[in-house]
Amino acid sequence: xxIPGVCIPTNAAIKRYNRRFLTTMMVYAGTILVAAEWxxxxxxxxxxxxxxxxxxxxxxxxxxxxxxxxxxEEKDEFNRATQVEALLWATGLTQAIETTWGxxxxxxxxxxxxxxxxxxxxxxxxxxxxxxxxxxxx
Amino acid sequence: MKNRxxxxxxxxxxxQADLGERLEISRQSVNAIETGKFDPSLPIAFRLAKLFSLPxxxxxxxxx
Numbered sequence: 001x002x003i004p005g006v007c008i009p010t011n012a013a014i015k016r017y018n019r020r021f022l023t024t025m026m027v028y029a030g031t032i033l034v035a036a037e038w039x040x041x042x043x044x045x046x047x048x049x050x051x052x053x054x055x056x057x058x059x060x061x062x063x064x065x066x067x068x069x070x071x072x073e074e075k076d077e078f079n080r081a082t083q084v085e086a087l088l089w090a091t092g093l094t095q096a097i098e099t100t101w102g103x104x105x106x107x108x109x110x111x112x113x114x115x116x117x118x119x120x121x122x123x124x125x126x127x128x129x130x131x132x133x134x135x136x137x138x
Numbered sequence: 139m140k141n142r143x144x145x146x147x148x149x150x151x152x153x154q155a156d157l158g159e160r161l162e163i164s165r166q167s168v169n170a171i172e173t174g175k176f177d178p179s180l181p182i183a184f185r186l187a188k189l190f191s192l193p194x195x196x197x198x199x200x201x202x
Contacts, residue, residue: 011164075163077178078163134166136175137169137173
């Protein structure tokens with residue numbers, strides 16, 4: 001499994017993960033479109049605006065649960081170990097980058113980075129980390 | 139941890155993929171174990187020993 005979301009289906013757990021993750025990402029894209037359209041029509045306050053704006057975040061939580069389900073269902077301990085290591089790298093580096101960028105925004109004229117990019121950053125780092133971790137074992 | 143997997147596998151004419159299929163693990167996992175870069179769990183180590191009909195210490199070298 002080299003790229004989060006689009007993994008080489010080498011076993012049943014990865015096939016299930018691919019199906020679930022890709023479905024969730026399609027729902028994620030749909031909720032962003034709905035929330036953007038809702039805001040574009042001026043609905044920026046009230047319970048419905050907050051509920052709709054929260055939907056993309058809910059699908060991100062679902063994606064994280066799906067990653068957890070994959071780790072539970074993966075029977076190949078080597079795959080599981082390399083994925084866990086890559087996920088730890090992704091979690092740590094995402095937090096480090098976001099924290100550092102926050103300080104840059106506070107203390108310099110660095111441009112504002114939207115917080116919602118955090119999940120995309122996490123997935124990108126996960127993919128790179130996974131490739132690097134697995135290369136070590138070749 | 140050093141092991142005799144490559145030698146035992148060669149004696150039987152099995153590829154890494156063949157061994158992986160018998161153990162229900164990926165070829166990459168077999169390669170990582172065989173090259174000593176990844177230490178398998180006890181259940182996998184015992185399954186390997188059973189597959190080759192050898193005591194576990196004849197497959198893995200605990201001194202390394």
